[in-house]
Amino acid sequence: IGNSMMYYNDMPRLIQKLSYNHIHQDSCLHGDASLSSILLTGNGMYQKFNTANAHIKRDIYDFGQCTVPQLLLGKDTALDEMVQQNYIESDGASSSNTMNISYLYDDGSSNPCLRNPRYLAYLNEKNTANFPPHWDYIVINDNTRNPGRNVTREEGIDILLQSYLTWIHQTGAIPVFLDTHAYFTTTRDLTDLGDIPQFTSLTYEGYRQYVAALSPHLPANQKPQIAPAGIAYLTIWEENRPLWEKLFHSDSIHASPLGSFLEACIIYYTLYGRMPEREAAIHNNMSVLWSKARVMQEQGQPPNPFPTREEAEYLFNVADRVARQKYRPRTFESFSGGDYVHNR
Secondary structure: OEOHHHHOOOHHHHHHHHOOOOOOOOOOEOOOOOOOHHHHHOOOOOOOOOOHHHEEEOOEEOOOOOOHHHHHHOOOHHHHHHHHHHOOOEOOEOOHHHOOOOOOOOOOOOOHHHHOHHHHHHHHHHHHHOOOOOOOEEEEOOOOOOOOOHHHHHHHHHHHHHHHHHHHHHHOOEEEEEOOOOOOOOOOOOHHHOOHHHHHHHHHHHHHHHHHHHHHHOOHHHOOEEEOHHHHHHHHHHHOHHHHHHOEOOOOOOEOHHHHHHHHHHHHHHHHOOOOOHHHHOOOOHHHHHOOOOOOOOOOOOOOOOOOHHHHHHHHHHHHHHHHOOOOOOOOEEEEOOEEEEOO
């Protein structure tokens, strides 16, 4: 459950590839989504995952599940009723007299189930055959700037307790929060988030508070986890600034394939308690990890380079140090009683 930090370079399928396809994954992703906004918009991948690698049959593509309840529980009655009420299936076209209706899950016709009722029918048939879904983990990320800010962090905690908690209970799965990386760009207002070390530290602290809010309400076997990808980025920021810059897409916000590889290794360790097999992760031609990616970056943008084998070895080792060995970079600032504790 997340946003472009997950769909750039198709993080779900990348993690699946690292597991020799032993992981079964599905998703509900939407660009710029927060924990709360994705409950209103649902999936936003209709245009982005409309690619050859996503094609299943006819006009059906692997867009993921259309809403968060549909993903976690295998059904969303509100979505079914909405589509039944507002769409007339006639050669796949929506009824002309419904075009001005305001949909709960419509934010510009990017939700696949609203754009193509046959896709909803496909999902319902698929989900019914595997009902209820059996999830071991739920990987979630908030809008990157939200956990580090007081107001949006409190909003995140509220929506986790009011909406997500019930669904997490029902699935029996372990929530895993993806601690997303800090970035610097003039296209976003980042003034209150500080420099890269402070932005990283505030983001991780926000996710730690998300975990603290959920933990008392979940059984021990569903204890929430954090995948510390942001701390891995900060480690490279300290150790190899030129390589840190290569972790980013040209917009200086999203991950390049190098950054996604680092994050995928971190997530993999958080799920399995061990690093991926080196034979699965490290290749002379690293592009093989993305051979089935539905999308790499926004359409019309030049492709980013894949990591070299040498770069992949270093990124793999950083992920191991941060995730398994609990390494914390010198400039990372932890918190105690709400105050910074400097590691410098």
